[in-house]
Amino acid sequence: xxxxxxxxxxxxxxxxxxxxxxxxxxxxxxxxxxxxxxxxxxxxxxxxxxxxxxxxxxxxxxxxxxxxxxxxxxxxxxxxxxxxxxxxxxxxxxxxxxxxxxxxxxxxxxxxxxxxxxxxxxxxxxxxxxxxxxxxxxxxxxxxxxxxxxxxxxxxxxxxxxxxxxxxxxxxxxxx
Amino acid sequence: xxxxxxxxxxxxxxxxxxxxxxxxxxxxxxxxxxxxxxxxxxxxxxxxxxxxxxxxxxxxxxxxxxxxxxxxxxxxxxxxxxxxxxxxxxxxxxxxxxxxxxxxxxxxxxxxxxxxxxxxxxxxxxxxxxxxxxxxxxxxxxxxxxxxxxxxxxxxxxxxxxxxxxxxxxxxxxxxxxxxxxxxxxxxxxxxxxxx
Numbered sequence: 001x002x003x004x005x006x007x008x009x010x011x012x013x014x015x016x017x018x019x020x021x022x023x024x025x026x027x028x029x030x031x032x033x034x035x036x037x038x039x040x041x042x043x044x045x046x047x048x049x050x051x052x053x054x055x056x057x058x059x060x061x062x063x064x065x066x067x068x069x070x071x072x073x074x075x076x077x078x079x080x081x082x083x084x085x086x087x088x089x090x091x092x093x094x095x096x097x098x099x100x101x102x103x104x105x106x107x108x109x110x111x112x113x114x115x116x117x118x119x120x121x122x123x124x125x126x127x128x129x130x131x132x133x134x135x136x137x138x139x140x141x142x143x144x145x146x147x148x149x150x151x152x153x154x155x156x157x158x159x160x161x162x163x164x165x166x167x168x169x170x171x172x173x174x175x176x
Numbered sequence: 177x178x179x180x181x182x183x184x185x186x187x188x189x190x191x192x193x194x195x196x197x198x199x200x201x202x203x204x205x206x207x208x209x210x211x212x213x214x215x216x217x218x219x220x221x222x223x224x225x226x227x228x229x230x231x232x233x234x235x236x237x238x239x240x241x242x243x244x245x246x247x248x249x250x251x252x253x254x255x256x257x258x259x260x261x262x263x264x265x266x267x268x269x270x271x272x273x274x275x276x277x278x279x280x281x282x283x284x285x286x287x288x289x290x291x292x293x294x295x296x297x298x299x300x301x302x303x304x305x306x307x308x309x310x311x312x313x314x315x316x317x318x319x320x321x322x323x324x325x326x327x328x329x330x331x332x333x334x335x336x337x338x339x340x341x342x343x344x345x346x347x348x349x350x351x352x353x354x355x356x357x358x359x360x361x362x363x364x365x366x367x368x369x370x371x372x
Contacts, residue, residue: 021355022348029332058355061311061362062327064304066216073219073233074211077240081199081207084244 012037016048025056188313193252200248210257211240213309217258217302218265225269231276235268242268258302262295311361319354322347 010018019027019034027035041048187195187209198206218239222232242264250257312320318340325336326347337347 018348022351023326023333024355026327029326029330054359055355058358058362059327061304061308061358062323064301065308065312065328066220066301066305069215069219069236070233073236074215077211077215077237078204078208080237080241081204081211081244084241085202085204085207 012041013045013048016041017051020051020055024059024062025052026059191252192257193250196243196247196250196257197252199244200250207244210243213306214258214261214302215240217305218261220301220305221262221265221298222269225266226272231272235265235272238268239265256299258299259295262298262302266295307362307365311358311365314361315354315357318350319357322350323354323358326351 015034016038019030019038023029027038030038038048038052042052043049187198187205190198190206190209192210192213195206195210199210215236219232219236222235222239223229226232226235239261243261250260312323315323321340322336325331325339326333329336331339333344333347337344340347342350
């Protein structure tokens with residue numbers, strides 16, 4: 001185009017095409033003359049109607065995006081996940097001892113049946129916790145009951161004396 | 177340390193099933209991606225059932241607490257994650273409605289006359305949300321910002337252009353490219369609502 005020549009005024013169809021392709025079918029924000037051009041063209045010009053329908057279908061898709069949750073809610077939900085993942089050993093043992101604690105959603109599609117809950121299965125945590133608890137209980141019972149049994153067997157007056165008698169009788173005195 | 181993490185750059189390409197498996201191994205990035213994909217949907221369900229934003233947010237938090245707890249037990253292929261989320265969210269909302277009206281009976285609370293049709297419609301809403309978000313993610317940052325400002329924030333052309341430091345003509349050019357790209361991306365999608 002020669003530099004001194006002004007571009008020709010766009011036709012109403014060109015105006016409508018330009019507005020539709022940029023702003024879609026929501027005509028409220030269009031300039032008044034473009035809105036008027038569209039109204040005149042929708043019935044008279046099949047191409048304008050087709051363009052409008054095409055952009056309207058895209059706007060329907062854009063409308064289908066659900067509203068974003070608030071950042072606070074996102075943070076809260078993710079903080080809960082972080083807490084679950086970083087559960088301390090004490091919390092895991094507590095979970096093992098109280099497997100019914102915490103929200104329960106009941107049987108759900110897609111979930112494995114059997115013992116379950118928690119990331120990486122709280123069932124595994126509960127088994128570990130129960131085993132550790134049982135081991136600790138056995139250890140403590142040995143400490144308490146053992147000397148009393150020896151005391152009864154040897155007839156000694158106190159647990160330490162009974163241990164001395166046991167060691168004298170049963171342990172070798174000569175080097176092996 | 178629980179297992180390996182997928183890394184934020186990888187999670188976006190993972191399926192929901194793969195993300196749940198990763199969450200089961202303690203992967204926080206996978207958890208963040210599941211939240212990004214589905215929190216809006218869960219909130220939408222709870223909002224529709226409860227009609228109260230604060231209670232809906234409380235219910236949505238409970239739903240995701242259940243997701244974190246049960247992710248390690250998820251069996252891929254048995255059901256869609258969105259189906260599970262819908263059911264957990266529905267049950268949680270019923271619990272909240274019961275708490276709100278302890279004397280009401282369950283029939284009064286579960287409002288849909290045809291729950292399966294209701295669930296189907298909600299799942300299609302979730303599908304459309306997922307599809308349009310994925311399509312928007314294909315745009316360049318300036319295209320996405322232009323769509324956000326003009327379409328979702330409903331700014332006037334001049335305000336949006338000023339917000340982006342552009343002329344109105346430049347903004348319109350970006351919007352045209354953005355809409356053309358969205359047309360191209362969405363052309364392959366069959367609108368789930370057309371299947372009703």
